[in-house]
Amino acid sequence: MNKHQVAETRTSIATERSTVSDLNFELRIIERRTESADCLSLLFARHPEVVYSPGDWMDIRFPTPEFPVGRTYSFASSPTEPDLRITFKRGMTPFKLRLAEAEPSETMLITQYGSNGFLLDPSRPAVFIAGGVGITPFRSMLKSLVDTSSCLPVHLIYQNRRPDFPFRAELDQWVAEHRWLSVHYQTTETMGRLTCAELSRLVRSTAPERKFYVAGPPPMVDAIVAHLVQLETDGESILTDAFTGYEDEPNWYA
Numbered sequence: 001m002n003k004h005q006v007a008e009t010r011t012s013i014a015t016e017r018s019t020v021s022d023l024n025f026e027l028r029i030i031e032r033r034t035e036s037a038d039c040l041s042l043l044f045a046r047h048p049e050v051v052y053s054p055g056d057w058m059d060i061r062f063p064t065p066e067f068p069v070g071r072t073y074s075f076a077s078s079p080t081e082p083d084l085r086i087t088f089k090r091g092m093t094p095f096k097l098r099l100a101e102a103e104p105s106e107t108m109l110i111t112q113y114g115s116n117g118f119l120l121d122p123s124r125p126a127v128f129i130a131g132g133v134g135i136t137p138f139r140s141m142l143k144s145l146v147d148t149s150s151c152l153p154v155h156l157i158y159q160n161r162r163p164d165f166p167f168r169a170e171l172d173q174w175v176a177e178h179r180w181l182s183v184h185y186q187t188t189e190t191m192g193r194l195t196c197a198e199l200s201r202l203v204r205s206t207a208p209e210r211k212f213y214v215a216g217p218p219p220m221v222d223a224i225v226a227h228l229v230q231l232e233t234d235g236e237s238i239l240t241d242a243f244t245g246y247e248d249e250p251n252w253y254a
């Protein structure tokens with residue numbers, strides 16, 4: 001199964017759910033939180049009309065003419081939580097610089113939100129593979145599994161450039177409390193990026209009917225999908241969530 005077939009598989013799932021668009025829902029920022037040296041979160045008071053699933057995304061912008069165009073962010077929060085959260089990597093565009101300075105009590109606007117088909121299949125054990133800030137949809141999925149007392153087996157393979165992995169304390173706590181969850185951390189600065197042989201070894205003990213979910217910057221997603229194809233994984237067992245905007249990012253996993 002090649003990469004093209006993987007993309008087709010994903011597209012067919014994506015059509016099953018629709019995007020809610022043409023919105024201007026106001027979201028009030030309640031907290032700005034530092035997750036790592038490179039990543040920040042904004043937590044918003046939940047809007048009652050935003051009904052989402054783990055793995056969904058939203059388009060968000062500032063309500064000011066200087067920033068007519070927003071950005072797409074995965075929900076890092078779970079629908080089981082009282083707040084909405086986005087987590088983003090610090091950047092250099094005017095939008096990103098402004099986002100990193102956004103203060104509690106400011107408002108932003110959700111212009112649309114929805115799914116690109118990156119949804120958890122509760123009928124199959126899961127292998128999550130995250131690159132850096134690509135952890136966001138997985139944080140949403142895991143928090144949802146924890147809060148609903150699910151026992152779905154999940155193995156998370158999490159690559160980050162430096163050892164300050166966003167959400168690490170929370171992930172470690174969940175691993176300690178739940179036998180269905182295991183995590184492998186790979187600090188790429190010292191351990192290098194995941195090779196095909198390493199990936200093969202890391203998933204050897206997971207159930208054969210597992211499904212792979214890959215999220216992060218597009219070059220990282222492409223590299224992991226190439227490994228999975230080399231390991232003869234069929235396309236229907238791979239879902240991808242490529243964070244466009246980070247194509248040229250030199251430090252994919254930071």
Ligand SMILES: Cc1cc2nc3c(=O)[nH]c(=O)nc-3n(C[C@H](O)[C@H](O)[C@H](O)COP(=O)(O)OP(=O)(O)OC[C@H]3O[C@@H](n4cnc5c(N)ncnc54)[C@H](O)[C@@H]3O)c2cc1C
Nearest residue numbers: 072073074087088089091092093096136243244245248249
């Ligand atoms: C479905 C989906 C979900 C997403 N979820 C998330 C998420 O949860 N968290 C997240 O952080 N992002 C997410 N993204 C990506 C997000 O939408 C933005 O594209 C991303 O944050 C880049 O933001 P930016 O364009 O402001 O660029 P920046 O973050 O400012 O920069 C990104 C890179 O672009 C290059 N660049 C930008 N400006 C310049 C310049 N002036 N000179 C040279 N190089 C430059 C650099 O390589 C830089 O590292 C998601 C995207 C999609 C499609």
